[in-house]
Amino acid sequence: MNRASPPLLEANSLGKRFPGVVALDDVDLQLYDAEVLAVIGENGAGKSTLMKILAGIQLPDQGQIRLSGKETVIRSVEQATANGICLIHQELNLCENLSVAANIFLGREPRRFGLIDERRCLEKAGEVLQQVGLNLPPQELVGSLTIGQQQMVEIAKAISTDARMVIMDEPTSSLSQKESESLFEIIHRLKQQGVSIIYISHRLGEVERLADRVTVLRDGKNAGELARDEISHNAMVERMVGRELSNYYSRTVTESDETVLKISNLRTSANPHCPLSCEIKRGEIVGIAGLVGAGRTELLTTLFGVTPAIDGQITVTGKACVIDNSETAIRHGIGLVPEDRKLQGIVLEMSIRANTSLPTLKSLSAMGFIDAAAERALAESMKQRLNTKAPHIEQPVKFLSGGNQQKVVIAKWLAMKPNILLMDEPTRGVDVGAKQEIYRLMDELAQTGVAILFVSSDMEEVLGMADRILVMHEGQIGGELHKTNFSEESVMHLATGGAIKTETKIA
Amino acid sequence: MKSGKIIGILLLLIYVCVATAMLNDAFIKPYNLQNLLRSSSMFAIIGIGAVLVIVTGGIDLSTGSLIGLVGCTMTMMLKAFKENPPFENGAWLLWLIGLELLLVGIGWAIWDQVLRKRLGPGRHYTGKIAISLIGIVFLAISLAVERTAVGEWVTMAAAVGLALWLSAHLGLLHGLLITKLKLQPFVVTLCALMAYRGLSRYLTGDKTQGLGTEYNDSLRLLAIGKPCTATAIMLFLAVIMLVVGIWKTFISRRSRSTPAQKTNGIIILIIGAVLACVSSSRYWDGWKTQFGETIATVAGFQLQFFSLEIPEAAVARPATLMAFAMWPMLLCFAGLAIWSAKKSWWAQEKSPRQIMIWLLPAITVAVSLFALLMIKQWIGDQTVSLTDMSSAFQGSVDSAADDQFVLGINVILLKMLGIFLSMAALFGGILWLGKIWTKQAGNLGRGLWILTGFFAVLWLLSNTAIHETPVQTPFFILLIIGALSALFLNKTVYGRYFFALGNNEEATRYSGINTDLVTIMAYVLCALCGGIGAVLFTLDSNNVEPSGHGSFYELYAIAAAVLGGCSLRGGEGSILGVIIGASIMRVLYNAPDMIGIASQLEMFTIGFVLLIGIIVDETARRMAANRDRKVVAEPLTPLTATVPPQESA
Numbered sequence A: 001m002n003r004a005s006p007p008l009l010e011a012n013s014l015g016k017r018f019p020g021v022v023a024l025d026d027v028d029l030q031l032y033d034a035e036v037l038a039v040i041g042e043n044g045a046g047k048s049t050l051m052k053i054l055a056g057i058q059l060p061d062q063g064q065i066r067l068s069g070k071e072t073v074i075r076s077v078e079q080a081t082a083n084g085i086c087l088i089h090q091e092l093n094l095c096e097n098l099s100v101a102a103n104i105f106l107g108r109e110p111r112r113f114g115l116i117d118e119r120r121c122l123e124k125a126g127e128v129l130q131q132v133g134l135n136l137p138p139q140e141l142v143g144s145l146t147i148g149q150q151q152m153v154e155i156a157k158a159i160s161t162d163a164r165m166v167i168m169d170e171p172t173s174s175l176s177q178k179e180s181e182s183l184f185e186i187i188h189r190l191k192q193q194g195v196s197i198i199y200i201s202h203r204l205g206e207v208e209r210l211a212d213r214v215t216v217l218r219d220g221k222n223a224g225e226l227a228r229d230e231i232s233h234n235a236m237v238e239r240m241v242g243r244e245l246s247n248y249y250s251r252t253v254t255e256s257d258e259t260v261l262k263i264s265n266l267r268t269s270a271n272p273h274c275p276l277s278c279e280i281k282r283g284e285i286v287g288i289a290g291l292v293g294a295g296r297t298e299l300l301t302t303l304f305g306v307t308p309a310i311d312g313q314i315t316v317t318g319k320a321c322v323i324d325n326s327e328t329a330i331r332h333g334i335g336l337v338p339e340d341r342k343l344q345g346i347v348l349e350m351s352i353r354a355n356t357s358l359p360t361l362k363s364l365s366a367m368g369f370i371d372a373a374a375e376r377a378l379a380e381s382m383k384q385r386l387n388t389k390a391p392h393i394e395q396p397v398k399f400l401s402g403g404n405q406q407k408v409v410i411a412k413w414l415a416m417k418p419n420i421l422l423m424d425e426p427t428r429g430v431d432v433g434a435k436q437e438i439y440r441l442m443d444e445l446a447q448t449g450v451a452i453l454f455v456s457s458d459m460e461e462v463l464g465m466a467d468r469i470l471v472m473h474e475g476q477i478g479g480e481l482h483k484t485n486f487s488e489e490s491v492m493h494l495a496t497g498g499a500i501k502t503e504t505k506i507a
Numbered sequence B: 001m002k003s004g005k006i007i008g009i010l011l012l013l014i015y016v017c018v019a020t021a022m023l024n025d026a027f028i029k030p031y032n033l034q035n036l037l038r039s040s041s042m043f044a045i046i047g048i049g050a051v052l053v054i055v056t057g058g059i060d061l062s063t064g065s066l067i068g069l070v071g072c073t074m075t076m077m078l079k080a081f082k083e084n085p086p087f088e089n090g091a092w093l094l095w096l097i098g099l100e101l102l103l104v105g106i107g108w109a110i111w112d113q114v115l116r117k118r119l120g121p122g123r124h125y126t127g128k129i130a131i132s133l134i135g136i137v138f139l140a141i142s143l144a145v146e147r148t149a150v151g152e153w154v155t156m157a158a159a160v161g162l163a164l165w166l167s168a169h170l171g172l173l174h175g176l177l178i179t180k181l182k183l184q185p186f187v188v189t190l191c192a193l194m195a196y197r198g199l200s201r202y203l204t205g206d207k208t209q210g211l212g213t214e215y216n217d218s219l220r221l222l223a224i225g226k227p228c229t230a231t232a233i234m235l236f237l238a239v240i241m242l243v244v245g246i247w248k249t250f251i252s253r254r255s256r257s258t259p260a261q262k263t264n265g266i267i268i269l270i271i272g273a274v275l276a277c278v279s280s281s282r283y284w285d286g287w288k289t290q291f292g293e294t295i296a297t298v299a300g301f302q303l304q305f306f307s308l309e310i311p312e313a314a315v316a317r318p319a320t321l322m323a324f325a326m327w328p329m330l331l332c333f334a335g336l337a338i339w340s341a342k343k344s345w346w347a348q349e350k351s352p353r354q355i356m357i358w359l360l361p362a363i364t365v366a367v368s369l370f371a372l373l374m375i376k377q378w379i380g381d382q383t384v385s386l387t388d389m390s391s392a393f394q395g396s397v398d399s400a401a402d403d404q405f406v407l408g409i410n411v412i413l414l415k416m417l418g419i420f421l422s423m424a425a426l427f428g429g430i431l432w433l434g435k436i437w438t439k440q441a442g443n444l445g446r447g448l449w450i451l452t453g454f455f456a457v458l459w460l461l462s463n464t465a466i467h468e469t470p471v472q473t474p475f476f477i478l479l480i481i482g483a484l485s486a487l488f489l490n491k492t493v494y495g496r497y498f499f500a501l502g503n504n505e506e507a508t509r510y511s512g513i514n515t516d517l518v519t520i521m522a523y524v525l526c527a528l529c530g531g532i533g534a535v536l537f538t539l540d541s542n543n544v545e546p547s548g549h550g551s552f553y554e555l556y557a558i559a560a561a562v563l564g565g566c567s568l569r570g571g572e573g574s575i576l577g578v579i580i581g582a583s584i585m586r587v588l589y590n591a592p593d594m595i596g597i598a599s600q601l602e603m604f605t606i607g608f609v610l611l612i613g614i615i616v617d618e619t620a621r622r623m624a625a626n627r628d629r630k631v632v633a634e635p636l637t638p639l640t641a642t643v644p645p646q647e648s649a
């Protein structure tokens, strides 16, 4: 890093406000050659907004941006790309009906005689995919990939533009451990090639590993900067939240013998050859670990009825039942916090209020007419309980930051008062403070007797929160771990199809 | 939906009316207004159907053919019933519907509970039991009335009932095909469009079906009855708006916390007051002999003061309330404008850009209005026939005298182009203003804009003999359907589901909502609106031509919905919007006729004006966006000083 020369990118006193929200207020940022700069902050601190401004998607209300010392106004994405800035969005932005290759080269298709050179396109896409360690035929449709794979495609797309500055907005939030590892490798490689990277993440462990420097934002303002040797979990948390966080995972186990959910020989449509069986007790928190593509999400969606089971039995509180749509699932007291919040979790155009009440609307109504007061009260109380950051409950959810959107999704299901709560990556994109709140909430729910089944790719989270871990591997439940023999190694061992006999059945 | 958008298109409607009225005052003659109101109402009804489907993210192209098919069957049915009444009266229809409901209710219960074993806690029986019960009630009624001779009207009711029954079932068919077979709505309804048209031609043997004069005093009153005049309606609306306005501004606790709600309340209040003044001034005709004389003078003076042109007939009318309320009302307006200007305009939106943004479209509107006036002067009362036009296009010199050419271009052609272009510019300018309205919230601009619209309405009204303009039954049917559907969309659970489904189907499904049911509901309701429209259109025209009755109506409906603020991607739409949209479509349709252009050009006018209007609007938007970008490069004032007031309390 050469600090003497002007920084590659320098933003001075950037400001941006939205109706009712000051997203950025006088924010400075420097990015030097070949460094990894981590930008951290709570949900809604303005990280994504800052990045969108740098990438030309939004215009600042005030402030300047200098590229290598030269003042520049970045007005469009094309201009940003021309200046070597490339942003990988927090939310996926791919065309589902196009192939992986077509998505990677969208707008920059290699041409021959004015037509798209299909072959070269596939070839080059294959190379880039190889680089990011994604073993996929480039002609595969993006819609058929898992979210993690789609995220890798986004990254491949960014790499293929030969950018000098790559901005990654929470890239790992939908990646599995393995995929994350290969992403880190890519980041190292890029750094060696002289590319600078802005890295946004709520997983502070990653930041500790990767970052050369950390810039902290709080409520749209600069809240400090940490040099390489100052970076530590506690220092970061303190600057982000303004106080120290202790007792991160709070779990008070309550024993119960009553089985609320029992599945036997359940065969999901994704993995029809793997019958699944397990039991969950009242007030128990069960984590499902495994690699992406191990069939974890499919298990949850099957239990929730959105992808009906092919065969097998689901027993809810002792009664056998057929759950072939989500309506029935809700009637049985099952809720699902889905994997892809933008697509499945929330209705972007609708307000916080309307989203929160969506699954419970019928119970908030009389003769089919919505009781507006009750609905508002519900949304208001949920907003307070989850500490959602938004000016008011009428704010359309699309204007919320990623983590706050996740809180709305959780609020939706809390409002339903479920008996069984299925959670797919419950803390994806949620900041440390809010994560702690969600963990506390899960614990609280469990203590009131709710059985929670959650899927997570965050190993720490699974180990910290679960009373019992089911590890899935290639569509099967590879093994079960009890609190006494929790360890990262044993989970990984099972997740990669390791020997089952020794690890399991040690009840 | 945002009320700003609604006000935008309302102003559009007002100005299109103003422009047409300026070109020919026959436009606001009672007879024309009456027809316009009737046809707008009927199109608005089918437009509401289109909105219901478009909101869920679907589309229904079959409405026009459905109108043809239902119209044909209804006329045939009426004739057949006349000749040999089925079962003495129409009880069999009730019987049919009752039996169907009962079977559906029981069958559904059996399917769910026995065959699919969907046992579970909750109220999953209620719906099915309710359906069965309604079926039983229908059956009981049918048995009760079967032997009583009730008279001819029952046969008529049965024919109408059958028409609605048929259309609802066609909608059900669409819905089932779309949800259960996962076909695309576009494809399903396109096939339906062709199939129904063919079917109606086949059923009738391609013969025009007429009702004759037989039903003029009975069934046809549904479409052409004249229960009251426009004055009464305006008074009625005024009372409602005043009540709602007062509720929103002063009483409702919720609106006190959000300023947007409060402004809405004030706007409704003002419109209500205007309506009340205007309508009451014409309504109390009887006061003339007592103290109307002086009041009329005062009112006339006022109107002259604003240099509004008042026809003799209008001056002669007493204007009681208008005379009293006009000044305080205007003072209110001025006060409001100044207050809001002080409060928000000067505080944060001083930049000349803001003023430019308002000014440019306003100038466009003003200039195009002026141009229309000039063209009118030029044309005089001359009309342009089709032969004139064709000679103009072919430039056949021999058929035209020398004075018909200016610079070698046929005058008629010039005039026509002039009218079209100015109309289109007007349209675009107002669309543009409407957009700004919803985006940039300068209160002064809004106030001014409302004020101009207000004067436009005053001008229109001062030229209109509203007390002589009958309002026909379709308008009332529209009121009922509109109110019901607005309630449904905005206040009920299923209305919310409609919006959710249109915005994000997957998330809706993940929220435990039976999306199939919601979709089917949308198509049934749409077809039902189409069916009601079909009955009205048929009774209105009195004879049904199987190959042409209702063709293209689906496109009018969709256009009205889109004009009224629906997004074809789904999840957005409003009932009030579509009603205004349908009216705009009808006025545009009516305009060439009024201006004296051959009626063959009606469709051309609509297409042309809409297209140019949208082009102007879109170009303007781009220009504004580009300006925005340039401005950013300039240093701006410190941010902290201009944090907007928090919206919530």
Ligand SMILES: Nc1ncnc2c1ncn2[C@@H]1O[C@H](COP(=O)(O)OP(=O)(O)OP(=O)(O)O)[C@@H](O)[C@H]1O
Pocket (backbone or CB within 6 Å): A018, A019, A021, A022, A023, A041, A042, A043, A044, A045, A046, A047, A048, A049, A050, A090, A389, A390, A398, A399, A400, A401, A402, A403, A404, A429, A431
């Ligand atoms: N288009 C918009 N309209 C209104 N408010 C917005 C808009 N975009 C962002 N905001 C608001 O600006 C603030 C900053 O949002 P931003 O997305 O930058 O947060 P973030 O730091 O990326 O949070 P997260 O970690 O949850 O992704 C939030 O309060 C958000 O609600």
Ligand SMILES: [Mg+2]
Pocket (backbone or CB within 6 Å): A047, A048, A049, A090, A169, A401, A402, A403
């Ligand atoms: Mg973000």
